[in-house]
Amino acid sequence: NAGVTQTPKFQVLKTGQSMTLQCAQDMNHEYMSWYRQDPGMGLRLIHYSVGAGITDQGEVPNGYNVSRSTTEDFPLRLLSAAPSQTSVYFCASRSELATDTQYFGPGTRLTVL
Amino acid sequence: KQEVTQIPAALSVPEGENLVLNCSFTDSAIYNLQWFRQDPGKGLTSLLLIQSSQREQTSGRLNASLDKSSGRSTLYIAASQPGDSATYLCAVRNTDKLIFGTGTRLQVFP
Numbered sequence: 304n305a306g307v308t309q310t311p312k313f314q315v316l317k318t319g320q321s322m323t324l325q326c327a328q329d330m331n332h333e334y335m336s337w338y339r340q341d342p343g344m345g346l347r348l349i350h351y352s353v354g355a356g357i358t359d360q361g362e363v364p365n366g367y368n369v370s371r372s373t374t375e376d377f378p379l380r381l382l383s384a385a386p387s388q389t390s391v392y393f394c395a396s397r398s399e400l401a402t403d404t405q406y407f408g409p410g411t412r413l414t415v416l
Numbered sequence: 417k418q419e420v421t422q423i424p425a426a427l428s429v430p431e432g433e434n435l436v437l438n439c440s441f442t443d444s445a446i447y448n449l450q451w452f453r454q455d456p457g458k459g460l461t462s463l464l465l466i467q468s469s470q471r472e473q474t475s476g477r478l479n480a481s482l483d484k485s486s487g488r489s490t491l492y493i494a495a496s497q498p499g500d501s502a503t504y505l506c507a508v509r510n511t512d513k514l515i516f517g518t519g520t521r522l523q524v525f526p
Contacts, residue, residue, distance in 0.1 A: 334512065345420075345505070345518040346460075353512055361513065393459060395514075404450060404462040405507075405514055 305329050307408035309394050315414045316384040324379040324411050326394030332406075333399045335377040339363065339390040340410075346393065352377055353399075384415045418443045418510050422517035429496055429524055437491040437520045439506035444484050447509040451480050451491050454503045454519070463504075464491070496524045 310325045328335065336351035338361075348361030352371040366388060368380040377396075381388060394408040419442045429435055439449070448467050452460040464473045464480040466489070472481040479492040489506060501523050507516045 336514070338516075343518065346507075346516040348513055348515075351512060359512075395460075402448075402465070402467060404465045405460075406462070407452075407460040409459045 307394055307396055307406050309392075309408035309411050311411060312409070313412050315416065316381075317416050318384060318386060320384050322381050322384065324381075324392055324394075324413075326377045326379065326408060327375050328377075328394075328396040328406070329375065330396060330398070330406065331374060332396035333374070335371065335394065335396045336361070336405075337367070337369065337377070337379045338393045338395065339388075340393060341390050349379065349392075381413075386415045389413060389415045418446075418508060418515045420506060420508055420515050420517035422504075422506060422520050424520060425518070426521040427523070429522075431496060431498060431524055431526050433496050433524075434492070434494050435496055435522075437493070437504050437506075437522070439489040439491070439517055441487045441489075441508045441515075443508075443510065444487055445510065446484065447511070449480075449482055449489050450507050450509070450514070451478075451489075452505045452507065454505060456502075460505065493522075496522075498524050498526055500524050 307328045337349040338346040350369040352358045392411045397403045397405045450465045451463045466482040477494040503519045503521045505519045507514045
């Protein structure tokens with residue numbers, strides 16, 4: 304199993320550009336989520352999904368869009384990048400079992416100039 | 417709204433010491449609590465998961481306890497080693513969401 308994979312590892316954007324951060328998991332997990340990590344603020348939930356076709360907002364959803372057309376993939380779209388979106392983005396997944404832990408991808412470091 | 421706090425924010429100890437990291441949360445209606453480790457520039461690795469009905473979990477030199485009624489958890493690391501140097505994060509699960517603390521940055525020096 305590859306676990307949770309994310310691409311790209313690094314990305315530099317100019318203000319106003321759009322892009323998609325890719326996330327995939329091969330563990331057949333129902334739950335997937337996106338977090339951003341900023342110094343001094345910990346990880347904050349952006350969007351999450353409890354299954355294909357179902358998504359919901361987290362704590363900081365503005366400026367981001369998600370969709371879940373398959374169990375495996377959960378892309379995060381930045382509609383019009385802003386410097387405030389400079390951060391490290393993590394994708395995570397887990398099964399529906401209450402006993403299951405959360406598995407994290409390696410992260411994408413995004414810089415918006 | 418659930419809030420998770422970790423104290424201390426940073427800790428530097430000599431090798432061999434036993435140490436305790438603290439995590440507190442404001443809403444006791446949780447499904448579980450997890451402790452993660454994060455190395456610089458890397459993702460998060462799960463260390464221990466405690467269900468809301470459990471009091472503690474152990475893995476090797478790590479022991480995590482949970483007191484749900486008081487909204488507290490501790491991570492005990494026995495006989496610390498330089499390889500334990502990392503940031504330790506606790507997170508509580510409310511329904512479908514995982515809420516994180518800001519972490520404790522640990523440095524163990526030889």
